[in-house]
Amino acid sequence: MGSTIILSRIFWSVAPFLLLAALWQFASLWFPPFLFPSLVDVFRRVFQILVDLGQFVDVLATVGRILAGLFGAFVLGGLLAVLMNRSPGVDRFISPILTFFQGIPALSWVVFAIIWFHGIEFRIFFIMVMTTLPAFTFQMIGALQAMSKDLFEMVLSFRPTRLQMFRTMVLPAVLPEILTAWKVNLGNAARVVVVAELVGATGGVGYQLLQQQQLFDMAGALAWTFQLVFFVLITQQIITMIERYAFRYRAVSERSL
Incomplete structure (x- = not known):
């Protein structure tokens, strides 16, 4: 069964x-190949990209930009979440700003970055941080505010150290939201970085997609797109594995019931 x-x-x-x-x-x-190429041709191109170091470097460049931007937004979002949780005044001041930022389209951030900054890598890092920062911050502040006050006071009664308090109380409370935020922002970041690379980079998946568009090479465009799809799927699976390991006690509790 x-x-x-x-x-x-x-x-x-x-x-x-x-x-x-x-x-x-x-x-x-x-239909002609420039509209609907055979999947055999598409996956042949996928394999060529994976085995050709000169092309795969562009995939690694895009992956590095995604991870760097997400990590930067995660660290900054965590700091903001802690400040907002500690001070209602800071919360009232920062929340509207983050909500305002959340409404700005990714393409607008791309234009702003091109006007404000010169270096390509810093432009893309800035775009990635600004487009993913609100989601990270709101997810973590929501988790911090949802912690049980009674449970928090009970743990304090045992006079734990700061490390013990973080490990036994804070981390289990915020980790589910953190992992969910990473899953959500991962797909968003993959889309945003391609847009940023299309208009302002000399390498990466977005740059390669622009080259395929100029050649009307649909097989190549799909092959480069699949590189990002594979990265997102693999990374989300890794996050899911971390989630299952971190909360394995839940499965034990369910079986005991």
Whole structure:
């Protein structure tokens, strides 16, 4: 019974992609390659990018920009969340600013960065931080404010050190929100960095997509797009594994019930 359920879940997870691939392959029989290239050609290009160090460097450059921007926004967002949680006045002052920033389109941040800054890498870092900072901050401040006050006071009664308080009280409370914020921002960051590279970079996946567009090479455009898709899927799976390990006690509690 259990194996049947697992197989059913796998089937329904894979079936939509198989149908989409079949429809695309069918369209490739009737349309020219610059519109609907064969999936064989697309995945041949994917493999060429992976094994060609000269091309794969562009993938690594984009991945590095995504991770650097996310880490910068995460650190800054964590500091802001702590300040906002400690001081209602700071919260009232910063929250509207972050909400305002959240409404600014990513393309606008790209334009601002090009006007304000000269270096390409700092431009992209700035864009990544500004587009992902509000989500990180709001997720973490929400987790901090949702902590049980009674539980917090009970833990204080044991006179823990700051490290013990962080490890036993704060971290378990905020970690689910932190991991969720990383999952959400990861996909957003992948989209934003491509836009930033399209208009202001001399390397990376976005730059390569621009080259494919100029050549009307749909197979190449899809191959470079899949590089980012693979990165997002793999990274989200790693985050899920961390989540399962960090909260493995929940599965034990559910089984005991």
